[in-house]
Amino acid sequence: MRYRQLATASLALGVLLLIDVLRVWLPGIITIFGQAASTPAELMGAFALGWFVLALAAPAVVRRLGARPVTAAAAVVLAGARLALTAAPGGRPQLWLATAGLLAGLVWLVGVAAGTDRPVPGLALGLAVNASVHAVLDTYDLVWRGDWLAWLLSAVAVTLFLLGATRPAPPAGPTGARAWLLAGPALLLAGMVALAPALAQTGMSYLAGGDGVARSPLFGMAPVPVAVAVFLLAALAVPPARWARVLGPVALLAGAVLFALDRGDLLLAAVGLAAVGLGACLALTDDAGHDTTGAGTVDDTRSAARRGYAAAAGMLVFALGAVGYYSAYDIGYPNGAVPVVVAGLVAVVAFAAHRSTPRVAGPFPVLRTTASVAAVALLAPLLADELPVSSNRDGPPQRLTVVAYNIRMGFGLDGRFDLAGLGRAIERQRPDVVLLSEVDRAWLLNGGHDTLDLLSDRLGMPYVFGPAADPVWGDAVLSRWPVTDPRTLPLPAVGAPTGAQALAVTLDLGDGVRTAVVSTHLQPPPGQGPVVQARAVANFAIRYAAGRPLVVAGDLNTEPGDEAFGQFTAAGLVDALTSARPLATSPADDPRQQIDHVFVSPGLTASAPVAPRGTASDHLPVAVTLTLPPR
Incomplete structure (x- = not known):
């Protein structure tokens, strides 16, 4: 059980670091590699997709060299790149550091997938913690801050991640490919809609405004702890049986559709539905029907490779979805279908998941309380004072x-x-x-x-x-x-x-x-x-x-x-x-x-x-x- 919890924590920290790298690498495509509206969008898209296509070779490398050495080496490169990016070098060095961190993160993810059959708790916790930290920081990442607190927190996260990444993983069973396939799409939908603090805050600002405009909200981050809580509760709870299993996929699709309608007054509803739906879909793919301690299970090479390829393919879906959605603003075509299609993929994979034996009720009970902890931790930034305006009691200015x-x-x-x-x-x-x-x-x-x-x-x-x-x-x-x-x-x-x-x-x-x-x-x-x-x-x-x-x-x-x-x-x-x-x-x-x-x-x-x-x-x-x- 201790190994399982350590593996979950290590995976969550790795997801956190990978998202940090993506928050530097993605903008670098249009601000360093090219220039939006001047560099052809097709060229920028090819640059972005190329690294994810290259990562499809990672399962073969893992199979030849072994999961543990490849995962450890990739973890070191990911951690090093993440720390180096805290220095915010700018320019080409920043782009190539972020690219190295991205590729290492993809290889690390494939290596972890080869030896882990239950990724859902770690993936869910990583996505939830990332959203919580981003909200507490008012969406201003540690990567860009560069002050002593940013260095301290980054160093702590990197150290804990490396300690977990170098420990032996618990024995894995033959399952888990479906959950790993959803890692990339879940990352995309969480970052775009379900667990996006900036989107939730923007939705609140439309409620404070009117007539299609948005104003400074007093409690802009209030929806975030709710979204984090329902996401974690849905992801870590035992999913319902029979027809009720459709509720999560339907909620996710509904949230994606509301987001795609491009209406500010629907953003909060989109966040809430997508959060609970995404968590429920991840729970449906959590293969826990086998012995959850890993005792008596031996993973064969074919199962490990299947999970590795599933993780790499899922991240390719992430890249295709991101490039497909945002390139529309340079090329000009309807892009609202992109999040809906990705949500549909997640929904189909989740609903089609089948367990031959009853699912065990959660080997990580401590994580079920994380939702309430996250809600409490996020109360501080919600109570921000309203910004003052100048007094006009002395008459108008000249x-x-x-x-x-x-x-x-x-x-x-x-x-x-x-x-x-x-x-x-x-x-x-x-x-x-x-x-x-x-x-x-x-x-x-x-x-x-x-x-x-x-x-x-x-x-x-x-x-x-x-x-x-x-x-x-x-x-x-x-x-x-x-x-x-x-x-x-x-x-x-x-x-x-x-x-x-x-x-x-x-x-x-x-x-x-x-x-x-x-x-x-x-x-x-x-x-x-x-x-x-x-x-x-x-x-x-x-x-x-x-x-x-x-x-x-x-x-x-x-x-x-x-x-x-x-x-x-x-x-x-x-x-x-x-x-x-x-x-x-x-x-x-x-x-x-x-x-x-x-x-x-x-x-x-x-x-x-x-x-x-x-x-x-x-x-x-x-x-x-x-x-x-x-x-």
Whole structure:
């Protein structure tokens, strides 16, 4: 029994480290290996899939050299790469370190599969602990923090993992292939939906907003302990018999369908259903009908190879699902079917699982209490105070400082998740209102962070979020002043693969003084300018402002003199950056293009426009001080 529990803990820690590596490696595909929307998505996809295809050779290596030495060697490389990534080297070294860690993690997983017939407790615990830690850290990974606490916790996790990985595994029976086949799909669905803290928090922000927008929630992480608890309880409990076995697969499919509908108000329901459904499906594949101590069972080579190939194939499904889902935002095709198909695969494999003997009621009873422990451990970050806004009791301000910034999902030019760099670039301007483009709030491809909430906390400014590509990717406005009447306008795609929108809010500056602000990110069709979208945004902004002072800003993907640029001036708006022209903002390390802009209504007087240098994104921010018209 002790060996079983040690193997479970070691597997859980290994899953935790592998997910940490994936949170660095996946964003590196588009921020280091290539550039989204410029490097062909097919090339980036081939790079990503190639390593998972290569891992299909791992079972043959394990069979020739033996599971224990291969697993131990791969565990050392995985642990070393994970620790090295805590240093956040950036650039190509970071990409190849993460790639080495990924490949080692895949080989380690295959080696563990060859000698382990009951992976479900370890897989479930690893996924649950990962979600819990990610929520406690407010989705800001230890890998990217780099402080002493990050090093300490990483070192502890790596040490415990290596101690477990080098111990002999308990004897294995001939079963377990089905459960190992679901390891990769479970990792994908957990990271995208079921156990994604950023997605749960985003869902809460839609409940706090309205009319299709999201606002800063007071208890953003509240759904996470519930999702973790129901997932663990479903995964570690004895599954129901007969027809009731269909409940878990149906719940998982329902959660995937709700997620695929791309509606912010359905995200919380998607998380809850997917969490309980995924756990129940894993439980259905947990082959525990044989002697659970392993006594008297001898694993043959064929069974070990079958489990190894199942684990490698399952991780290939993970890669195919991730690439298939996220490449749609560069190529342009409906991707909602991807999570549903993966959930369908999990459901079919789980429901078809057959046991010739009754399943023993759980050899790891201590893990059944983990759900309640996780819920208690997550209470602290749930009680965050609401972010303050500036008082308008002293009357409206005379000036507003506006910053517009395309933050590239939080990743700098070196491929690091650079929250501190973004925060410094904005804070130096002492802004009253910040307009953000390319805001990612839960994409697994980008590490599953809620970048908007993290920046909002760092700046001490509440946010309003407008979805563009989907409910977790779009544009935002952060303000020190109270915000009212948020509205969002989906923009015509005109052939561009990624969706676009315009988010309008009203700043209540006191004494009846109000200013309209519109944040947008235009997406030009291939080989053309965003003329149609620019016209739509200008008309929407003018109507929304209704004669009040107006600010329109963001990454407009058009330069002064272009037809799209002219749509804003033709609508009567003024280029607030004109006194500093030329003011190039992209690319950040060698700016040549003037594509980030601030337009204002004629009553606002612009001064001190700047585009401060930095590499926390692939764009430079633009900032300008606006003097309000006299009352």
